[in-house]
Amino acid sequence: MNTTDVAVEGSIFHLPFLATFPSPAIREYIRIFALGLILSLFRDSIAAIRERILSIFFLTASFREDTVAYSWMMVWLSQQPTWRNARRVEVTTRDLLSVGIKSVWDHSRKEDSSSDKMWRRMTFLPSLGFSHMMWYHRHLVLVYREKENIQSEFTQSQIETLTIRIFTFDHAILSTLLQQAKNTFDAVHSQATSVFIYDTMPMGRWKQLGSFQRRPFDSLILEPGVKESVVEDARDFLNSRDWYHRRGIPFRRGYLLYGAPGSGKSSLIQCVAGELGLDVYIISIKKERLDDSGLMQLMGELPERCIAIMEDIDVAFKQELTREAGDGEGKSENDGKAQAPVVAIGPPKDGSVTLSGLLNAIDGVGAQEGRILFATTNKYLALDPALCRPGRMDRHIEFKHASRYQARELFRTFYAPGDDAPMNPNGSLMHDFKTSDSKHEVSDLASQFADAVPDESFSMASLQGYLMMYKTSHQEAATNIADWVVKETEAQAKKSGKI
Numbered sequence: 001m002n003t004t005d006v007a008v009e010g011s012i013f014h015l016p017f018l019a020t021f022p023s024p025a026i027r028e029y030i031r032i033f034a035l036g037l038i039l040s041l042f043r044d045s046i047a048a049i050r051e052r053i054l055s056i057f058f059l060t061a062s063f064r065e066d067t068v069a070y071s072w073m074m075v076w077l078s079q080q081p082t083w084r085n086a087r088r089v090e091v092t093t094r095d096l097l098s099v100g101i102k103s104v105w106d107h108s109r110k111e112d113s114s115s116d117k118m119w120r121r122m123t124f125l126p127s128l129g130f131s132h133m134m135w136y137h138r139h140l141v142l143v144y145r146e147k148e149n150i151q152s153e154f155t156q157s158q159i160e161t162l163t164i165r166i167f168t169f170d171h172a173i174l175s176t177l178l179q180q181a182k183n184t185f186d187a188v189h190s191q192a193t194s195v196f197i198y199d200t201m202p203m204g205r206w207k208q209l210g211s212f213q214r215r216p217f218d219s220l221i222l223e224p225g226v227k228e229s230v231v232e233d234a235r236d237f238l239n240s241r242d243w244y245h246r247r248g249i250p251f252r253r254g255y256l257l258y259g260a261p262g263s264g265k266s267s268l269i270q271c272v273a274g275e276l277g278l279d280v281y282i283i284s285i286k287k288e289r290l291d292d293s294g295l296m297q298l299m300g301e302l303p304e305r306c307i308a309i310m311e312d313i314d315v316a317f318k319q320e321l322t323r324e325a326g327d328g329e330g331k332s333e334n335d336g337k338a339q340a341p342v343v344a345i346g347p348p349k350d351g352s353v354t355l356s357g358l359l360n361a362i363d364g365v366g367a368q369e370g371r372i373l374f375a376t377t378n379k380y381l382a383l384d385p386a387l388c389r390p391g392r393m394d395r396h397i398e399f400k401h402a403s404r405y406q407a408r409e410l411f412r413t414f415y416a417p418g419d420d421a422p423m424n425p426n427g428s429l430m431h432d433f434k435t436s437d438s439k440h441e442v443s444d445l446a447s448q449f450a451d452a453v454p455d456e457s458f459s460m461a462s463l464q465g466y467l468m469m470y471k472t473s474h475q476e477a478a479t480n481i482a483d484w485v486v487k488e489t490e491a492q493a494k495k496s497g498k499i
Contacts, residue, residue: 054165057167057169058142058165058166058167058168059165059166059168059169059171059173059174060163060164060165061163061164061165061166061174062161062162062163063161063162063163063164064159064160064161065159065160065161065162066159066205066206066207069178069181070160070162071185071208072178072181072182072184072185073162073164073181074125074162075181075184075185075188076177076180076181076184076185077125077126077143078123078124078125079184080134082132082134082135083124083125083126084124086124086126086132088127088130088132089124089125089126089127090124090125090126090127090128091123091124091125125145126143126144126145127145128145128146128147128160129145129146130144131143131144132144136166136173136177137173137176139166139167139168139173140166140167141164141165141166141167142164142165143162143163143164144162144163144164144165145160145161145162145163146160146161146163147159147160147161148160148161164177189211191213191214192211192212192213192214193211193212193213193214193270193273193274193278193279193280194208194210194211194279194280195208195209195210195211195212195279195280195281195282196208196209196279196280196281196282197209197281197282197284198281198282198283198284198287198298205301206281206298206301206302209282214273214274215267215270215271215274216271216274217231217271217274217275218413219271219413220264220267220268220270220271221264221406221409221410221413221460222264222268222399222406223403223405223406224405226268226397227268227271227272230255230268230272230395230397231271231272231275231276233253233395234253234255234272234276234372235276237253237372238276238305238370238372241370250363250367250369250391251369251370252362252363252367252368252369252370252371252373252391253371253372253373253394254362254372254373254374254375254391254392254393254394254395255372255373255374255375255393255394255395255396255397256375256376256377256380256383256388256393256395256396256397257269257374257375257376257377257397257399258376258377258378258379258380258396258397258398258399259378259380259398259399259400260378260399260400260401260459261378261459261461262459262460262461262462263399263400263401263402263459263460263461264399264460265376265399266311266376268397269307269309269374269376272307272372272374273307276307278305278306278307278372279303279306279307280306280307280308280309281302281303281306281307281308281309282309282311283295283298283299283308283309283310285310285313285353285358286315286353290352290353291352291353291357292353292354292356292357292358292360292361293357295353295357295358295361296357296360296361296364296366299361299362299366299367299368300366300367300368301368302368302371303368303370303371304368304369304370304371305370305371306371306372307371307372307373307374308371308372308373308374309373309374309375309376310373310374310375310376311375311376312376312377312378313375313376313377313383313387314377314378314379314382314383355384355386355387358387359386359387359392362387362392363391363392375393380396380398400456401456401457401458401459401460402453402456402457402458402459402460402463403455403456404450404451404453404455405450406460407449407450407453407463408446408447408449408450409446410460410463410464410467411442411445411446411449411450411467411474411477411478412442412443412446414464414467414471414474415442415445415446415474415477416439416442417439417442442474445474445475445477445478446478448478448481449477449478449481452481452482452485453481453485454485454489457485457489458485458488462488466481466484
């Protein structure tokens with residue numbers, strides 16, 4: 001027996017048939033391969049036994065990042081005190097409202113107001129890639145977060161999955177936890193509006209862009225009755241599902257907001273969303289690689305109660321447009337000349353949305369019901385009549401430049417004295433109000449301000465931009481507005497080529 005034979009026969013992993021191979025190297029390779037195969041099978045067996053035990057004694061639930069239930073659970077987990085004492089946690093100072101997590105102020109440091117900048121928003125979460133233990137109603141809960149790679153033709157991305165295992169045979173425990181998580185989520189977001197965009201890469205899905213504080217309804221200044229009318233109409237629609245169905249009318253509502261830029265179209269949508277407690281879904285028709293079928297899919301995947309927004313719908317189509325003179329209906333907001341409806345020439349480019357595709361997505365057979373659609377445009381006459389008809393755009397609301405009423409109310413709102421006024425770092429009011437200042441003084445200055453602003457000559461956005469230059473001095477804002485109007489009027493004349 002040679003040295004190699006002794007090594008093989010004396011090994012702790014003895015395979016007698018290896019002696020039939022003449023080459024010692026071949027015998028060694030086979031022995032290593034067999035050992036690896038047996039160890040792999042043993043490991044897989046252990047994992048299978050472990051999963052079997054967990055499935056018998058633990059109730060398992062998984063939540064994908066692109067589902068609402070995932071947000072419920074992440075909010076609930078962030079509120080649990082377990083993570084503040086855990087040995088392995090994820091600590092973030094980012095504002096996590098985009099995934100439904102409310103950050104909290106860390107007041108553990110007793111510092112004076114001069115060091116406020118050192119404070120950070122902190123949230124504690126179970127870290128990725130590790131199994132964590134916690135207790136819920138005297139039941140052991142295992143929490144595990146992992147990220148899954150998703151490969152597409154163009155790119156690669158990751159989607160997180162949250163898995164929880166509850167040591168129980170009672171399925172009601174999971175239902176109780178989910179209900180509590182949803183209640184926690186609703187409480188956190190009672191004053192927030194979530195905004196979603198459609199992510200076409202790597203696979204089509206709605207993705208939460210962020211959550212923002214709801215805009216106070218009184219902060220939007222339009223002509224009397226306009227915003228109230230829209231909110232009441234939208235609220236009546238949401239409460240009229242049975243009425244629509246009994247009459248065979250598709251349960252959808254559309255609003256077309258048109259008019260001057262910066263006049264409050266987007267602000268009205270924000271206020272309606274906040275007032276009705278609806279999330280906002282932004283639909284970008286000009287998005288790259290979005291075609292008719294893709295638009296139909298994303299419209300069909302909208303939730304039942306939401307606000308969908310199509311901004312600047314007049315420039316949404318990737319096809320050449322021309323106008324035929326001589327129609328004479330209406331006037332353009334830009335030059336006041338009569339213009340005719342738009343006529344499309346030439347076929348649409350590949351991978352773009354066509355007018356017929358948009359119309360089908362809005363009110364076709366597969367269009368989602370229960371949603372409210374807002375479309376905005378600065379060029380009302382550029383829209384095809386088929387897009388503007390009732391059933392697609394049920395109400396048309398015109399926005400003009402600021403009236404004197406709007407200018408006066410904007411000033412009053414901007415400099416309203418009270419507890420909600422902006423504060424200086426030392427805790428005093430940011431405005432230059434004195435003890436003798438009152439709402440009456442602000443009202444007088446507001447009238448002075450409005451009298452100096454020509455009616456329907458400037459947008460609300462431009463007037464607000466002016467007031468921002470005097471956010472700590474309402475008197476200077478009222479005094480200097482006349483000079484600002486003169487300069488802006490001359491600038492507009494030069495831009496339009498009139499001088």
